[in-house]
Amino acid sequence: MSEVLEKIWQHQQISRVELVEHTGLTSGTITNLTHELIERNVIREFEAISGNVGRRRVMLGFDPGQYRIIGLDIGRATVEIVVVDLHGNVLRTIERDMSDKAGPDDYFAVIDPLLSELKNDIEKAGYTILGLGAGVPGPMDYGAGKLLDPPNFPGWQGYPLRSVLEEKFSLVTMIEDDARTSAMAERWYGLGRTIQDLVFITMGIGIGGGVVSGGKIVRGTNGLCGQVGHMTIVIDGNMCDCGNRGCWETVGSIPGILSRWPGGGSMDRFAEAVRAGDPDAVRCMEDTLGYLETALINVFNLYDPELVVLGGRLYPYLADYMAPVQRHLRSRLYAFAKDRLRIEPSTFGTSQSAVGAAALVFGFLLSEPVRLLSLAEA
Ligand SMILES: [Zn+2]
Incomplete structure (x- = not known):
């Protein structure tokens, strides 16, 4: 069933005959599986007119009419909540600023009423919430659902976030490092829909990374896989x-850049100085791009991804300078692979991690639909 769902997702709309071709399953099996998925309101039939003869064909696609997924991002300066349907459309976005001294109690004073009301609204309107995904600053213990020792995030060390969320909101709950949720946002809802190997790099106060290989998140022995910033x-x-x-x-994060620039001040001031041709600022920007280029080469040679996605609050300041970086990169990669290099900006901007948190639950639906549906309806 998982294979069938994944094919439908990749193609957006696909006929039963094409499903037989793409999966190698018998038409009887496809008929049964799609029947069950339609009964459960995960997919639906619709008519499409195909080709120049205008023949009507019955196609299958995801059904956005029954289920909703909530994504939550607990960031160092913000809380963000999104509601997503089964087409991956972001239906609602709620964002709140947090002070940098806020601990778990302060965060939950904000999250509790927002999520309770949202859950109520969704259920009152007749939808079923499949689950709640949450992105948090890493590193974290995925198995235990706890935060480990996130730098600059006081009060959260060892915090059992998954069980606290489960208890408060009675929803299927998944939590993950925010660089990995960001990667999953691309994997399921963004540029990676048909891509199995991608690396997401988020650059801001810190630099983090999320690695998707063979379509799955890679965590490593200690949950440190993809810590490209280090x-x-x-x-x-x-x-x-x-x-x-x-x-x-x-050297390459926002504080790293500002510590190397003698001009001092904010990223906006730095960017202005670069544009004005200030020699110190230009040199500092050149070095920053050089570090980025070197890091990207290491990422390519270590992970061999089809796609690298760049996001985070720093990226907009670098975006205008990416063409030469890409050019230099190509000259430094294996010749046979250089033309397959693809580097793109992230799809969801500041909502990347919250959308990706919802994508965690979507990934669960695709891999174990029967189990998730029975948990969500329980
Ligand atoms: Zn380090």
Whole structure:
């Protein structure tokens, strides 16, 4: 059933005959499986007119009429909540600013009323909520559903977020590192719909990464897989919070850039100085792009992704300078692979992690539809 759902998702609309061709299952099996999925309101039939002869064909696609998924992002400065349907449309977005001293109690004082009301509204309107996904600053213990030791996020060390959310809202709950939720937003709802191997890099106060390989999130032994911000870029460079020296994050994140620019101040001021041709600012930007280029080469050679997606609050400041970075990159990659290189900006902007949190639940639906539907309806 999972294979059939994934094919329908990839194609958006597909006929039963095409499903037989693409899956290798018998037409009897396809008839039974699609019948059950239609009964359960996961997919629906609709008529499409195909070809120049104008023949009507019965197609299958996801049914946005019954289920909703809630995505929550708990960030260092904001809380964001989105509601998504089974087409991946973002139907609602709620955002609140948080102070940087806020701990779990302060966050839940904001989240509790918002989520309770939202859940009520959705259910009153007759929809079923499939689940709640949450993105959090990493690193985290995925198995235990706990935050581990997120830097600059006081009060959250060891916090059992998944069980707290489950208890409060009685929904199927999944939590994940926010760089990985961001990757899953692309995987299911963005550029990666038909892509199995992608790396998402988020650049802001820190630099994080989410690796999707064979369509699945890769976590590693300690949940550290994809921590691209901590690859060594400057040998004998400055100390990093992680214990290493010269991590990309120490020079390539927003604080890293501003610490190297003698002009001081904000990213906006820095960007202005670069545009005005200030020599210190230009040199600092050139170095920043050089670090990015080196990091991207390492990412390509380590993970061999089909697609690298760049996001986070820093990216808009670098976007105008990406053409030369891409050009240099191509000259430094394996010749046979260089033309397959694809680097794109993220699809969902500041909502990336919240949308990706919802995508976690969507991924669960596609891999274990019967189990998730019975949990959601329980
Ligand atoms: Zn580090």
